[in-house]
Amino acid sequence: MFSGIIEECATLVALKKEQENVHFTFACPFVSELKIDQSVSHNGVCLTVVTLSDQTYTVTAMRETLERSNLGLLKVGDEVNVERSMLMNGRLDGHIVQGHVDQTATCIRVEDADGSFYFTFRYAFDKEMAKRGYITVDKGSVTVNGVSLTVCDPTDDTFRVAIIPYTFEHTNFHAIHEGSVVNLEFDIIGKYISRMITFS
Numbered sequence: 001m002f003s004g005i006i007e008e009c010a011t012l013v014a015l016k017k018e019q020e021n022v023h024f025t026f027a028c029p030f031v032s033e034l035k036i037d038q039s040v041s042h043n044g045v046c047l048t049v050v051t052l053s054d055q056t057y058t059v060t061a062m063r064e065t066l067e068r069s070n071l072g073l074l075k076v077g078d079e080v081n082v083e084r085s086m087l088m089n090g091r092l093d094g095h096i097v098q099g100h101v102d103q104t105a106t107c108i109r110v111e112d113a114d115g116s117f118y119f120t121f122r123y124a125f126d127k128e129m130a131k132r133g134y135i136t137v138d139k140g141s142v143t144v145n146g147v148s149l150t151v152c153d154p155t156d157d158t159f160r161v162a163i164i165p166y167t168f169e170h171t172n173f174h175a176i177h178e179g180s181v182v183n184l185e186f187d188i189i190g191k192y193i194s195r196m197i198t199f200s
Contacts, residue, residue, distance in 0.1 A: 001086050002041045004094030004141075006171045009079040010042070013056055014035070020063040024074065025056050039099070041083040043172070044146035044183040045069050046099025065122060069101045070145075070181045079172045081146040094143020094148030095141040101183040102134055105144075107176050108188035117163045119144075119176060123184060131198070133191035143185040149173055171193070 010028035015157035017023075024042070032042070034057050038049045068070035074080070087093070105123035121144065126134070136142050136154040144148070144161060153162040163173050176182065 002046070002083050002094075002099050002146070003092055003150060004087050004143050004146065005098045006081040006147055006167075007083050009170070009172055010082045011069040012074050012076055012080065014076065015074065017169055019163075021060050022066060022072070023050075023058050023060050024071070024109050025058045026080070026082070027056050028197055030084070031055060031057050034084075036193050037195075039085045039173065041081070041085075041097070041099045041146045043070060043080045043101075044097070044099065044143050044185050045071055045101050046085075068103065069183045070104055073181060077162060079175060082170050083146060095143075097143050097146070097148060097185060099136055099146075102186050103184055104181050105184050106193060107180045107182065110177060113162065115165060118160050119163060119173070120158060120160045121182065122158045130156075131194060133194035135190070136186065137190065140175075140190065141187045142181075145176075145182045147173070 008029050010026040012024060013027050015022055027108040034049050034052060036049055039046050040049060045060060045065060049057050050060055052056040058097040061071050065124040099124040103123055107119055108122045109120040111118040136151040138151060138154055140151045142151050168174050
């Protein structure tokens with residue numbers, strides 16, 4: 001479980017395909033603190049550390065993960081947002097994030113907001129999935145590339161988020177532009193409520 005508060009940007013230094021899997025090797029400032037089998041969120045995708053060196057670590061993504069997320073689009077040199085799993089004795093500064101990406105979205109607009117930025121994203125809308133909580137709601141939570149954010153101006157298939165300079169500089173939002181593909185995880189609480197309503 002994660003909070004959506006990004007710790008660092010990790011840089012992809014190598015990738016290796018093996019049958020349907022891809023092994024991603026990243027360089028990151030907290031590599032020395034990692035352990036084998038530890039869970040780390042990569043652009044919102046929970047992956048397990050499988051090997052470690054002094055300066056890098058490797059995680060493996062299977063075919064479903066590659067198809068459901070933007071990890072399959074990564075190239076050497078790209079940055080991903082990383083977060084280690086939550087400590088249960090700390091504050092929940094973001095919101096409850098599982099690290100299970102629901103689908104991708106595409107950035108369709110970036111607007112200057114006098115020092116901050118508005119990013120608008122469009123995702124594939126499915127009415128049946130929406131009934132199960134796969135939606136955004138005004139002032140609700142959404143995870144974009146692993147970042148916990150507040151939804152603005154949602155429609156059936158779009159929403160906006162406001163990005164302050166700190167978030168812009170310390171996450172890979174500084175690399176997102178019109179046409180960029182990002183990972184979405186919809187709010188788990190909304191999914192549970194939708195499920196409960198279905199059976200009530």
